[in-house]
Amino acid sequence: MTSKEVRAKFLDFFREHQHQIVPSAPVIPQDDPTLLFTNAGMNQFKPYFLGQRQPTSRRVADTQKCIRVSGKHNDLDEVGQSPYHHTFFEMLGNWSFGDYFKKEAIVWGWELMTKGYGLPKDKLYATVFETDDEAETLWRNETDIDPLHVLRCGAKDNWWSMGDTGPSGPCSEIHIDRGPAYDSNPKAFVNTDSQRYIELWNLVFIQFDTQKDGSNIPLPAKHVDTGAGLERLTTVLNNVHSNYDTDLFQPIIQEIASLSSVPYDSGSAGVPHRVIADHLRCLTFAIGDGAMPGNEGRGHVLRSILRRAARFGRKLNMHDPFIYKLVPVVIDIMAEQFPEIKDRHVHISRVIEAEETGFGKTLDRGLEEFERVVESLKKSGVKVLPGDEAFKLYDTFGFHLDLTQQMAREQGLTVDVEGFEQAMEGQRQRARAAGSFAHESIEGITLDEAAVTEFVGYNSLETESRIKLLSVDSDKREIRFLSDRTPFYPESGGQVSDVGEMTFITTTNSPLQADVIDSKRVGEAIIHTAVSSASDAVQRLKPSIEYPATLRVSSEHRIPTQYNHTSTHLLQKALRTVLGDHVHQSGSLVAPDHLRFDYTHFTKPTDGELAEIEKLVNGWIRDNYSVNPIETSLKEAQARGAMALFGEKYGDKVRMIEIGEGDNVISRELCGGCHVKRTGDIGLFVIRSESSVAAGVRRIEALAGEAARQYLYEKQAKLNDALEQAEAEKKKLQKELERLKSETASAEMGSLTRDAIEVNGIRMIASQVEAESLDQLKEMGDSIRDGLGSGVGVLAAVISEKPTLVVVVTPDLVKRGMDAVPIVKELGKRLQGGGGGRPHLATAGGKNIDGIPQALQDAKDVVQSFTEKLS
Secondary structure: OOHHHHHHHHHHHHHHOOOEEOOOOOOOOOOOOOOOOOOOOOHHHHHHHOOOOOOOOOEEEEEEEEEOOOHHHOOHHHEOOEOOOOOEEEEEEEEEEOOOOHHHHHHHHHHHHHHHOOOOHHHEEEEEEOOOHHHHHHHHHHOOOOHHHEEEEOHHHHEEEOOOOEEEEEEEEEEEEOOOOOOOOOOOOOOOOOOOEEEEEEEEEEEEEEOOOOOEEEEEEEEEEEEEEHHHHHHHHOOOOOHHHOOOOHHHHHHHHHHHOOOOOOOHHHHHHHHHHHHHHHHHHHHHOOOOOOOOHHHHHHHHHHHHHHHHHHOOOOOOOOHHHHHHHHHHHHOOOOOHHHHOHHHHHHHHHHHHHHHHHHHHHHHHHHHHHHHHHHHHOOOEEOHHHHHHHHHHHOOOHHHHHHHHHHOOOEEOHHHHHHHHHHHHHHHHHOOOOOOOOOOOOOOOOOOOOEEOOOOOOEEEEEEEEEEEEOOOOEEEEEEOEEOOOOOEOOEOOOOEEEEEEOOOOOEEEEEEEEEEEEOOEEEEEEEOOOHHHHHOOOOOOEEEEEEEEOHHHHHHHHHHHHHHHHHHHHHHHHHOOOOOEEEEEEOOOOEEEEEEOOOOOOHHHHHHHHHHHHHHHHOOOEEEEEEEEHHHHHHOOOEOOOOOOOOOEEEEEEEEEOOEEEEEEEOOOOOOOEHHHOOOEEEEEEEEEEOOEEEEEEEEOHHHHHHHHHHHHHHHHHHHHHHHHHHHHHHHHHHHHHHHHHHHHHHHHHOOEEEOOEEEEEEEOOOOOHHHHHHHHHHHHHHHOOEEEEEEEEEOOEEEEEEEEOHHHHHOOOOHHHHHHHHHHHHOOEEEEEOOEEEEEOOOHHHHHHHHHHHHHHHHHHHOOOO
16 A cells, blocks of 8 residues: 555545645644744644644644654654654544544544454554553453553553643553564564664644643543554554555665665665655755755754765765756655645755755864774764864764764764764853844843833834933943833844833932934833933932933934834845745844845845846835734735744734735735835835855845935946046057057057168058058058158058058159159059048058958058159
8 A cells, every 4th residue: 555545545535534634744843933944743733732722623634744853743863773763754533622532533543444444353452551441451352452552551551741741641552563574572562772663653632731730631622633644554464574665665765776886685784774864855855945044943953864864875986966866756755745845845845955965074074083083983982073073074074963872872982962062162161252243132131020111112103101310320321221112123134122201200300311223022011221411410310210201212213223124024025926835934123224024045146136136126116005914813814825934923913014905915924023104115125235244144234224325326427437537548558558569669660661672763662451440441541651761661451341552752853743642543443442631641542352462462552653763
């Protein structure tokens, strides 16, 4: 039975039992900041179990994409070694939210396994929690399982909980005995980690609310949460030894064997093939759902997985990037069920290739360094790889600690993790000491948990308020205060803090004015920082006292900031339109003078693409769309396609910025920032620069409004200056070129003069030269005339694809009656043209270039005929 058939049979079975078949959630959780990756089928349904949301259907079934590479579900070390553990897998599941319970779950589970999949009943076992009499009775009375195959087990194997407190309940698992061929140990049995007896399906009965004291209170509604691994189920149904022997992995493994020219072996020699195949699936789905390799969080995990796969590629003698070449095989296997990976396959391949290329440059050298260290340790009998060596592998060669640990285990070594962390902390301290960036913390300030500031800055830039002084620094003339209401937007979501001024009446009834330079949100409160020039008044201030005050935001700061923030939303939409839907925000800065937007993309956009992006944004600005902030639920915002930041925590109520209206909505994004009323307010948008930040992450810096206009004005002024300078330089160079040409021509003419022949006692030159214009040819003629002293010169050249002649006569011969005009006219006949001029210099042009040699050959006879007439 193929994996597609196994999956389809499961979903069809529960569809027939009135379950709504729902799509898999992304492997990147979008509304659960507690998770790096979706690691179980129940993740997307947590709000239903917690009573936070109501399901659209009380019965659902699905196949969920899962990744387990961190925390207590970290199976990374088992990958490739174990026949069943993976970083990425599919979890088949059926769910009941307060509808059916244990009886239906058990009966349907048995029916599907035995009738649907045809598994032998005498080989199946069911486990129940040690005190769950109800589940045991149901197995014995409602199914035809062998009663001796119903086993009671402890909490380790048959109790599920969402956490230390909260929803929990007993489990009932279905296991299969695969026979002694898989484990001949007579002690092998269910829940002994034997490969003979393996778990196929876990039925979780969520019926309690676990309290802090460990007691369990019955829930008002009981739920069912089940999970069956597709890979393992397919393995059993096909009676093969390993998940890697199924059609989910074999096409990938065989392609790896083909690329590497190393045949696959189901034993230890095939570990590299299996690791690469597993990691490839994980990378494909994670990147396809929006994750990117990086140095923090899930990005760090993905980068580690990719580098681990690349390192196993070296064991197969593959030193060039190869992982990205395998992505199409995963697409062929999985895209029918998960079309999103096909839609984004180009992005997935290019991200992986970029990472491989970057790491591949140092991987081989890093492996050599690792081998050198290991050899030295073994000679010394040391079993622990020093932390500073592990840090060197990380800092110099990009080996994450988990990769070094894996390599060390293969050599029978451990790693001094504490020493590694000390070396890492030392680097952090050096970076801080170097002043990489300034960070101002709010030290020495403790707020009441009930402190709340009402933000009114969306609709007003000025408000009356009551402020409470939190700290006063007389030397800096700096005041920090808390207000009950404020128009100052606190730095958040990439938008910088507002600035402005505040005025309040002190205890001496005198007004004190101060410039508000910063505001930050702390919990539900907003703390402001202000500086006053009235040092004496500041010295008399006492913290903890409340004052009435007027707070005013600088419109010169806020309004251009709004231009840039709305432009950021338009920019993201334009990027996704031109470059593709894989583009997601990776960071941003919204300030009054510019905006910065980091985004996921694998290659440098072309000049044409950047021009199209800029054109789209300016088009939307000219169309003057309305910009509408909408307060709604997170679920509704997501249903309407609102963009959200991965890892950002959102409450049940969110603020969505919608640009456009009706059927013509340009953008929807979850955002708490400040925006213009209409896009036309922005006026103009200009991209100032585009650059790379990291592998797969790029950065655009741009300007909006008056800053954009001023930038273009200054750019045009610089361009005009440059053009003027270029024109002046061009004229200078032209003059220099003419001078050099003249000198070159003079030198050439000097050479010709030295080779002059005599005709009846008169020196004569006849030659073809290179000339760009008639004037240049005449200058050459003048040079010849000056150099001859007494004589006649005939020069020919092809100018603008036409034959041209110049004849010059020295002054002494002109006095004696020699005339250049009749000479040039006679010679011009060979060019099929005519000529004219003055006695000392005459020119001729024609149509016959081929006539030039004849004209020069006849020049001697023509000049000789005219010498006979001299006085």
